[in-house]
Amino acid sequence: MERWFSRITMFWMLFLGEVQSQDWTKCSTGCTCDGNKMSVTCNGLKNVPNDIQKDAKKLDLKYNSLSKLSPTAFHGLNKLTILNLWGNKLQTLPAGIFKELKNLETLWVTDNKLQALPIGVFDQLVNLADLRLNINQLKSLPPRVFDSLTKLTYLSLGSNQLQSLPEGVFDKLTQLKTLHLLNNQLRSVPDKAFDKLSKLETIILADNDWDCESCDILYLSQWIRGNGEKIKTSNAGYTDPDGVTCQGTMESVNKITKENTFQAGCPTTTQQMATSPASTTTTETMTVREKQTKPRMKIFQEELFSKASIFFCQVIFTQHVSLVVIHILAEIPLLHIVCVVRKP
Template identity: 55%
Template sequence: MMGPVLAACLLIILSTAWISQANGATCKKDGGVCTCNDQTKNVDCSSKGLTAIPSNIPVETTELRLNFNSLSKLSPTAFHGMKELTYLGLEGNRLQTLPVGVFDHLVALDKLVLSQNQLKSLPQGIFDKLTKITYLDLEGNKLQSLPNGVFDKLTELKTLYLRNNQLRSVPNGAFDYLSNLGTVTLDTNPWDCSCNDILYLRDWINDNKDKVTGAQDAACGVQQSKAVLEITEEEAAEDCVYPNTTTAIPTTIITTLASSNDDDIPELPVPQENFQKFLGYQEPDHLPTQPQCLMSISGYLGLMMFFVLISAAILYVIHFLKKA
């Protein structure tokens, strides 16, 4: 009677082994696309043409690089369970939004790089769980505004890059909790110096010139003709509202429009977005990349081996039963 039992055990072992192999195909040594270092616990998936984050990245990973791929969105649970992660690189992708809670499990994270994406806004509380972070790079996106309190929990933050976005103002008190901040970049943003919201930023820059890299370069408007720190209260007299566009509309204009008849309301042109394209990127053509093809071939070979072994085990069981 031990024959069928042994055969069943063999089936279970083979099934488990195959499933484990399929799920572990993140690193090149297992047929995956990423380079993994078992000693340093680093996983490098940079420049692989990825449109999705590889599954089953080891939860003990300390550094994860996903730079210069074609990621356009993230799953809300993409990094859940990665409590050992200290570095996360997402530079040079196509991210337009960040899902709420996507970073909430990264309680040990020290550095987060989100530069050179297409982020237009940030969800409320997106960084609230990153209480150990010291380095945050948001440079080279399309951020039009920042949520209230977006940096309030980042009391250990030392470096913050905000240059080269579409920011026209920051919320009042945006940097007040960043007591350890040593470096911040604010230049190459079209700061709106006609609105009184800019006065907080003006005063903060004046008080922290030693921290602001190129403080004089944080200048007003698209023309960048006058530094924010030189703006007077008379020049920044408007009470402005910033809708979800790239243009700030003074409240006087909004009031006028609201009191007009619908037929009299003019259309407000929305500026065409200037999407950045990165060196070496191509538009998706629904063709798999070479690493993806290799993964597919590896998967098919593993599947074929699995079925061959299953068939052999079944034949063994049948042969044993016939003898019995």
């Protein structure tokens, strides 16, 4: 009897759970649902519905009119593996918006108006493999923003307004195979920026403001020379390391070396010492001091000599030394002035 009751209870639990999880006949307003593919697609929305199936694995919100998201918009959707926000009007992503999406593998936020990312916004996406943030207005990235994305294989940051990259921003992305940085405002990348990307196969660096007159370009130049087969022109995949060119010229970044960067204004250690502000100041100070010291010393010497000569002449006159001696002594320049004038 006890065994029979246990089986009945288990049956009802499974049945109720199945009904709850498979109730795909009631789809959110403005959305279509596919229970077989466990996917929800929505169109014409200004807000994310709060009654999306909790067991959905794919949520497609591309080309809606979403201008902002509630911090809890995706809470409870912990089965999601794909979230597509492409082509909306999002200016920011609220902190904690993705914190329950631990199974998410693909996140596309392409073609929005993102101007900044909150610190830690991707920290819970530990299974994310594909992240696309291209075609936005990002000017910078928070430090360590990708550190939790250790399974990431595809990262697109192209067509933003990035002017620099944080130190070590890609260090944890050891599984990354594709990185897009094209069409930004980058002048250089941090030293060793790509050194941890051991699985990298494709990187797009074209259409940036690479500053080949700065010492900071040397790492990128050297890295391109050693990884030319990974440098692509576009998604088409054509290899072209020479296509990464210096700002204002058609010179390839990979042609820049320490020697020709030096000619363009990058000083060596010796020259830095010679032309650094500290050394320049010291040199200028010494020059001023010399200009000030020499006249003062000369005046001091002349005054001392003059006083001595006057005293000497006075001694001569008081002792009635012959005029012949005075005239001989007067051949000495200062004595001539003093003694002849004072001659009785």
